[in-house]
Amino acid sequence: MALTEQDLLAALAGVQDPQTGTDFVSTRAVRNVQLQGGDVAFDVELGYPAKSLIPGLRSQLIAAARTVPGVQNVSVNLTSKIVAHAVQRGVQLLPGVKNIIAVSSGKGGVGKSTTAVNLALALAAEGAQVGLLDADIYGPSMPTMTRTSGKPDSLDGKFMEPKRSMGLQINSIGFLVDDEQAMIWRGPMASQALEQLVMQTRWDNLDYLVVDMPPGTGDIQLTMAQKVPLTGAVIVTTPQDIALIDAKKGIxxxxxxxxxxxxxxxxxxxxxxxxxxxxxxxxxxxGGKKMAEAQGLQYLGALPLKMSIREQADSGLPTVAAEPDSDVSALYKDIARQVAVKIAQQGKDFSAKFPTITISKKS
Structure with missing residues (x-):
């Protein structure tokens, strides 16, 4: 009996995406099926970065394909294709950036910046092109956490070139002021500085730009929420009641x-x-898990209070870069994949697909 594509797809439908719980056939992730005698080849395209999952998924898909009578050799090509997703109505996408993730907290001292830098590193470790923007105008910490310093270069006198470290593209107000200079700026001035950082950085083909937001819900946060094309926000809190109260305000x-x-x-x-x-x-x-349930939000996971996390961030080599195979890095990577999957499930941005209509008067 001849091998058919229908038989193969029926077998592959038994393999589930561990991040979404759906199979790759019904979601049309299986593509370019080729059958030649007993040789089978096909592609699987994910909408999120998942480098650490690919070996296991490939093994499962090969095993499923070999359950079909007549299959001898199986070739599987697993790739990720990350596209731009919808943002706030009336806000244009940023050139060179597909998706912007705001990492926010209602109050300071909950580890938001450490979470942001490790989230960015985890997305990069999973195979994405990632940028990191330090939007904490009054207390920039990314220069320290990423071992970067000095004024940004500019090739044209208009746009800043991001710093590059650990596979990330980085910009921060900390690169533009002296380390000990206090940012005694009123809200409008700080908001304008943030807009310049976002809009006048030459981001290079980023799948995700992770933004480390300042704590609170003031002018800077409103500027980000109203003028910067945000794909979504990640809320960071500790379990204690006082942090949860402020986190709810951010939500x-x-x-x-x-x-x-x-x-x-x-x-x-x-x-x-x-x-x-x-x-x-x-x-x-x-406390955070209970609040997520009460607010109808996805609970991305819990991170420990561990001395090494603080020490590694302070040293300029955060956990995901310092110990990529550690249990804590695995937690950050799991959170990163969940965030990327959540983005992939949102509506896509079709602004670039509308036709350009030109009206001209012919003589």
């Missing part, structure tokens, strides 16, 4: 300006003793 702000919430990260969820490994819930247990 409300993004909802009011129609920026999707991609999910909530519960940072410092449990303290792990560096000597004995004892786990203790210093800031309370599962």
């Amino acid at each position: 409300t702000m993004f909802q009011k300006v129609s920026v999707p919430i991609l999910g909530l990260v519960e940072n410092m969820a449990v303290h792990l003793c560096s000597n004995c490994g004892h786990a203790e819930h210093i800031f309370g247990a599962e």
Whole structure:
């Protein structure tokens, strides 16, 4: 009995995407099926970066294909194609950037910047082109966390070239002012500086631009939410009540300006003793998880309060770069994939696909 494409697809439908719970056939991720005798070849295209999952997925797909009678050799090409997704109505996409992710918190001291830099590194480790923008005008920390410094270069006197470190493209107000200079700026001035950082950086073909937002819900946050094309926001909080109260304000702000919430990260969820490994819930247990459920948000996961995370960020080599195969890095990569999948499931941006209509008067 001759091998058919229908038989092959029926077998492949038994393999599920571990991030979405759906199969690759019904979602039309399986493409370019080729059958030649007992040789089978096909492509699988993911809408999110998943470099760490590809070996396991390839093995599963090959095993499924070989259950079909007559199949001898199987070739699977797994790739990721990341496209631009819809942003706030009336806001144009940023040149060179497909998707912008705001990492936000209602208050300071919850590890937002550490989460942002590790999220960016995790997306890059999974195979995406990633940028990192330090939007914390009053307290920029990315120069320290990424070992970058000095004034940005400009090739044309108009656009800044991002710094490059650990596979990321980076810009920060910290590159433009002295380390000890206090940013004594009123809201409008700080907001204008942020707009320049975003709009006048020559980002180079980014799949994701991760923005480390300042804490709170003031002028800078509103500028980002209303004028910068945000694909979505990630909320970072600790489990304690005082942090959750402020995190809820941040959630409300993004909802009011129609920026999707991609999910909530519960940072410092449990303290792990560096000597004995004892786990203790210093800031309370599962406060962030409970709030995510109450707000109808995706709970992206919990990160530990661990000394090495702080030490590595302070040293300029955050955890995902310093210990890429560690358990904590695996947590950051899982969060990154969840965020990317959530974006992939949103509506795509079709602004570039509308035809250009030209009206001319012919003589």
